[in-house]
Amino acid sequence: MQSVTPSLLREWRHEFHRQPETAFEEHRTSARIVEILADAGIEMETGLGGGTGIVAWVDGRESGERAIGLRADIDALDVPEANEFGHVSQNPGKMHACGHDGHTTMLLGAACTLAREPDFAGRVYFIFQPAEENEGGGRVMVEEGLFDRFPMEAVYGVHNWPGMAVGEAAVHDTAVMAAFDVFRLTLSGHGCHAAMPHLGKDVVLAACQLVNQLQGIVSRETPAHQTAVLSVTQFHAGDAYNVMPEKVELCGTLRCFDPALRDHLEARFRRAIEATAMFHDLEASVDYQSRYPATFNTPSCAHHCAEVLDSLPDIRRVHRDLPPSMASEDFAFMLQQRPGAYIWLGNGVDSASLHNPHYDFNDELSPIGVAYWTALVRSLLGDS
Known part of the structure; x- marks a missing residue:
């Protein structure tokens, strides 16, 4: 069995980076994971989570009934890479922009x-999960019976964190990442010549007002001690200089903990659209989808993770007071079913942000992540 060295980790990581695959299409990635696991003599089941997910397991030298799960996401993003290094993406329009x-x-x-x-007692499950980005591969694995087929008492996850120095980590006692909803709404009116707007029903004016009014749902209806954000991220209307369009489409996201x-904001969001449409004499349609729940750690598990991190020689600081992120994570579906914790490991203060075309995972972090995972297992499932 090949020894795991920093150079081997770098080789694996660069190989994955060159061949990014997006949600539920991670066939090459999955096959390479299977090859590496098989070379190490590790048992596994494949074809999970919609077809590309894998659960592998290792039993300790000492028998034991306890089992824990460790999870990693394997998918990439539909982002064209702007880097020029040797391991740049070979799949146009796709890249590992989230690490x-x-x-x-x-x-x-x-x-x-x-x-x-x-050198532990019991069993460790290694969960290689597809489709974390937007498509909910974690939910799919849970619905397929992940925790029934692979019984485990707790499950743990890790994400790299740009802006935090390598050798630093962050652990939250409870809230880590926000719930994630998306919306697509259409306002339909009556088109006309732009020189004669009184002959039509102006969907652009209504949509502009709506974008501003929706912000009041958060700024004036969300208690100051709670956190929420509503962002309109797309605005599509018209294709001519002198024509008032028939329709306008707005898309975006709403997030909170x-x-x-969350239920209140959705209800108010829908009523605001109805009211705006009524005032401007327009028709409105809304496609509102609740995607991911908020990610909450189990306090006792988080505390244990922080202790393990503090014990590692390459970890200089463990932050316990950072605010949670308004980004989202489908590991939340797993934490709804089992206790556990999701931590952040610093990717470097100069790292490009997540989902940025210039982002790259820091190879200095890989050995630290391996050390954390192995130390966590040995601390939780020590020899009996």
């Missing part, structure tokens, strides 16, 4: 290390 190539590498490194030195607030 899932690194997450996969770290979990593979941990699996191979623990297979070589299974509290479930009751």
